[in-house]
Amino acid sequence: MKRLLPSPWLSLGLLGGWLLLTRTFSLGQLLLGVLVAVVMPLLMAPLRPRPGPLRHWGVLARLILRVGGHVVRSALIVAAGVLRAKKRPPHGSFVTVPLDLRDEHGLAALAMITAVIPGTVWSELAPDRSALLIHVFDLDDEAAFIHHFKADYEWPLKEIFE
Template identity: 65%
Template sequence: MKRCLPSPWLSAGLLALWLMLTRSLSPGNLLLGLLLALVLPVLAAPLRPAGPAVRRPLVLARLVLRVGGDVVLSGVEVVRGVLRPGHARPVSRFVVVPLDLRNDHALAALAMITAVIPGTVWCELAPDRSRLLLHVFDVSGDDAAFIDHYKNRYERPLREILS
């Protein structure tokens, strides 16, 4: 079954997209849409990378909850830093984080985590994937404390889950 229909959700989406684009439910459009929805995922299957092997699902669940909480807390801190002009100004700067991750899926997950947390921007990954340049909205304390926090909070769980 997996060889004939490698990605059922992709097939359903392609059929729906075809029918929306043609704006017709005629038998010919349904047949052509169904044909495209069945053939295109089979032809594209060799191009898709292998999915990651998740080794520690409980660590993954904890990481998802942690990131969700960090998004909310960081959003509040950014709003407070922007809307309170009379108080201490945020200290924003670029921070170079040394990386231990080498797994492509783990690096992609780390990039997504960094992108969704307000106040952090993934700027550059070194060509040898050993360092990451981040721009941080407010670095309270020294860079070493932020690097330690970032690595323990996000990189270490990703290494447990995907490496």
């Protein structure tokens, strides 16, 4: 069964998406949808990355809660910065964060976290994965930001993936 459907949830999603896009449940569309749902995951299987090693599920749960809290807090801070921009313009800056994290799954998770936190933009990863360039919306203390970034995001991801 695993050889025919390497990703059953993906196949189910493809079938559902196909039927929703065609807006009909005729036999022909159902058969075409099943064909797409079976063939596409088989063709794309070589492109799928290997599963990541997840360790320390408790750390992962705390990280998810922390990121959720930071999203809300950062959204409020960015909104306040935009509203007071005429009185005190934000001091946007690029920050180079040295990285200890090397795992590709951990780096991907770090990229998603950086993208979802308002006020931060992942700009560039060094070719040797030793440093990350981030643009910060309003930066007062670069050293404090680097410490906060590493302690809140990189170190938990390192514990989870390495």
